[in-house]
């Protein structure tokens with residue numbers, strides 16, 4: 001098998017590899033800026049320099065040639081090499097900054113060069129804390145600055161488009177953003193203008209950077225040159241917790257990270273998953289964070305008379321709900337599940353009321369034909385349509401649901417605004433008693449007689465099946481009134497959790513929503529109704545589903561974590577990157 005020798009250690013490799021990616025895969029560290037594994041390699045930052053050469057082999061015997069001291073002879077390449085663009089070959093010798101003074105010196109010099117005109121913005125720069133330039137200068141850079149002349153000034157706070165702001169002075173001209181628009185989103189909206197130390201990326205005159213994937217350039221910009229107009233100056237990275245989750249704003253299920261501070265989600269960024277979204281996500285999906293913070297249903301609501309809804313205690317809400325269920329025949333109950341809710345929510349919701357004798361839950365898809373783009377935006381606006389189908393909920397059209405509502409005395413809905421999306425109208429819901437299990441106030445909750453606040457994707461561990469049949473799960477990122485970050489082992493802990501106290505002015509109890517996971521609320525309702533129904537965790541619900549339904553056989557939270565989601569045995573639709 002071909003072999004390479006990196007910093008004196010032998011490695012075997014198969015196939016084609018570039019040295020930098022190969023070294024990163026081996027857990028070795030080489031500083032770099034312009035390289036991105038999903039894009040072409042321009043090798044323009046010169047930060048990943050290594051010393052490289054080739055052990056010399058005898059043409060006839062194929063044996064390595066030895067010098068007088070019995071050491072293998074090396075033919076060093078005449079200059080240092082950019083490891084991102086260096087293809088591995090059999091017998092190659094590489095020395096990184098760990099073993100080569102020349103490589104170390106080159107990296108120091110490159111950093112000094114990059115920093116010559118770079119502003120000293122770190123204290124106010126949005127990239128601080130997650131900036132490779134900052135980190136690499138600290139680890140590999142020169143100790144001081146020899147630069148005594150005035151720095152070159154470039155445009156600042158340029159609104160490239162509706163969502164991205166450029167600070168050209170911080171740009172190190174890695175061209176990642178330009179390559180992204182050329183190779184990934186294919187909008188070709190950015191280009192580098194000007195020359196030498198004056199160049200920076202910009203759109204063509206009078207053009208705006210409104211690429212539907214524009215915020216990915218902010219993620220991949222190694223410095224604080226491209227910033228999210230929405231997120232700028234909102235928080236520092238070390239103040240936030242980073243929790244893995246799933247995008248719930250369409251059917252693709254992009255893997256994301258939710259960034260929270262004091263129980264508010266402040267930004268959503270993509271998380272790499274080669275099976276789903278690579279490193280990317282659409283801009284519109286990032287806006288979903290507002291749904292997790294704003295306009296939340298907190299504490300139950302009951303309609304007393306006419307349109308007046310008032311806050312209710314949980315006990316009163318449970319008692320009212322139980323009385324309604326006891327006063328009506330189970331065949332008069334209509335259950336409406338939701339493709340916007342998780343597998344566990346739909347399953348427990350349907351199971352609970354089925355135990356009371358209610359017919360199987362229905363659901364209405366949320367598909368807008370022609371909305372998708374064959375990349376990461378889909379026609380399906382819900383994260384779990386496949387999940388509802390696999391749980392055998394009855395897929396119903398708007399007219400079928402209207403008819404079912406007109407025949408029901410009690411309508412119970414799960415986290416779906418059927419009025420806003422024109423499946424039902426307010427007048428359809430006038431006669432039956434309507435109960436909504438909801439995360440946010442909307443037309444549906446306004447039209448309901450009883451509103452039960454439930455946790456959203458940012459507050460529970462739950463799974464969702466995307467349009468391709470891949471089941472993936474979320475982790476709780478925010479505490480509710482009844483959850484505790486330290487006691488809930490699923491939740492990540494950040495600096496504020498460890499060192500913050502209730503007396504710090506950045507900690508605010510108001511941001512904890514008074515809501516319960518669906519299954520926990522149903523546990524309480526079951527207790528009141530004397531029903532055998534109890535779950536302690538959504539993990540337990542998934543175990544039960546996997547035992548009962550063949551399609552979910554062997555699915556578990558552990559496997560989803562290890563394998564970054566599991567492809568269920570259903571037809572996978574072909575979604576190609578443009």
Ligand code: SF4
Pocket residue numbers: 118119120121122123125126127128129131132133134170222223224225
């Ligand atoms: S891009 Fe990095 S090094 Fe430059 S000012 Fe911002 S944090 Fe500092």
Ligand code: SF4
Pocket residue numbers: 170171172173174175176177178201217220221222223225226
């Ligand atoms: S703006 Fe950022 S991503 Fe674009 S070229 Fe400059 S440093 Fe690279």
Ligand code: FES
Pocket residue numbers: 032033034035042043044045046047048049082083084085
């Ligand atoms: S990462 Fe190799 S030259 Fe930039």
